[in-house]
Amino acid sequence: AQSVAQPEDQVNVAEGNPLTVKCTYSVSGNPYLFWYVQYPNRGLQFLLKYITGDNLVKGSYGFEAEFNKSQTSFHLKKPSALVSDSALYFCAVNPDILTGGGNKLTFGTGTQLKVEL
Amino acid sequence: KAGVTQTPRYLIKTRGQQVTLSCSPISGHRSVSWYQQTPGQGLQFLFEYFSETQRNKGNFPGRFSGRQFSNSRSEMNVSTLELGDSALYLCASSFGQGRNEQFFGPGTRLTVL
Numbered sequence: 101a102q103s104v105a106q107p108e109d110q111v112n113v114a115e116g117n118p119l120t121v122k123c124t125y126s127v128s129g130n131p132y133l134f135w136y137v138q139y140p141n142r143g144l145q146f147l148l149k150y151i152t153g154d155n156l157v158k159g160s161y162g163f164e165a166e167f168n169k170s171q172t173s174f175h176l177k178k179p180s181a182l183v184s185d186s187a188l189y190f191c192a193v194n195p196d197i198l199t200g201g202g203n204k205l206t207f208g209t210g211t212q213l214k215v216e217l
Numbered sequence: 218k219a220g221v222t223q224t225p226r227y228l229i230k231t232r233g234q235q236v237t238l239s240c241s242p243i244s245g246h247r248s249v250s251w252y253q254q255t256p257g258q259g260l261q262f263l264f265e266y267f268s269e270t271q272r273n274k275g276n277f278p279g280r281f282s283g284r285q286f287s288n289s290r291s292e293m294n295v296s297t298l299e300l301g302d303s304a305l306y307l308c309a310s311s312f313g314q315g316r317n318e319q320f321f322g323p324g325t326r327l328t329v330l
Binding site: 132134136142143144145146149151190192194195196201202203204205206207208209210 | 250252259260261265273307309313317318320321
């Protein structure tokens with residue numbers, strides 16, 4: 101079985117400061133890892149993904165994430181936070197082809213990011 | 218390119234009734250997945266359809282069912298509604314492989330009274 105943990109319910113950061121939203125995972129096989137963002141009363145928006153290759157993945161709106169296999173982590177980062185980044189962030193994992201394939205995202209519990217002036 | 222659309226956006230039902238939610242994927246996407254989002258349980262996978270066949274299924278009772286049509290549009294049905302079925306139901310589409318990102322619709326907010 102696969103699982104995702106987001107240890108922080110909320111992260112507060114000042115605008116202009118770097119931000120990190122943490123995610124760890126547990127999967128069989130090779131993970132397909134994703135970050136999504138949800139604004140109030142909206143669906144989820146895709147930010148970035150790790151499939152294979154370079155451990156540093158760049159995504160939308162200046163976000164990036166670092167895949168660390170030894171620590172089974174996939175932390176989301178941004179060098180300089182904006183107030184408009186305030187939203188709910190979800191880390192998720194999909195099974196690879198060897199463990200069933202297809203789309204069956206397992207999500208973390210979400211981290212509320214609050215960026216203040 | 219139009220995004221994923223879901224209808225209706227809001228729905229109010231009473232216990233014991235049944236409900237059907239609809240999802241139109243992005244053109245060219247053959248995979249449609251459904252998720253339930255609640256404050257207590259978070260985001261949970263319901264099922265995935267690919268080329269009209271259910272490919273993956275989550276841990277939900279048989280009251281939750283779905284189908285996919287030849288144009289990739291999908292519907293999910295919940296029979297004998299319970300209060301605990303109140304949730305935001307999200308539909309997502311993708312090209313089909315797990316490595317492809319999914320694109321989510323705005324969701325249908327179901328309230329069961």
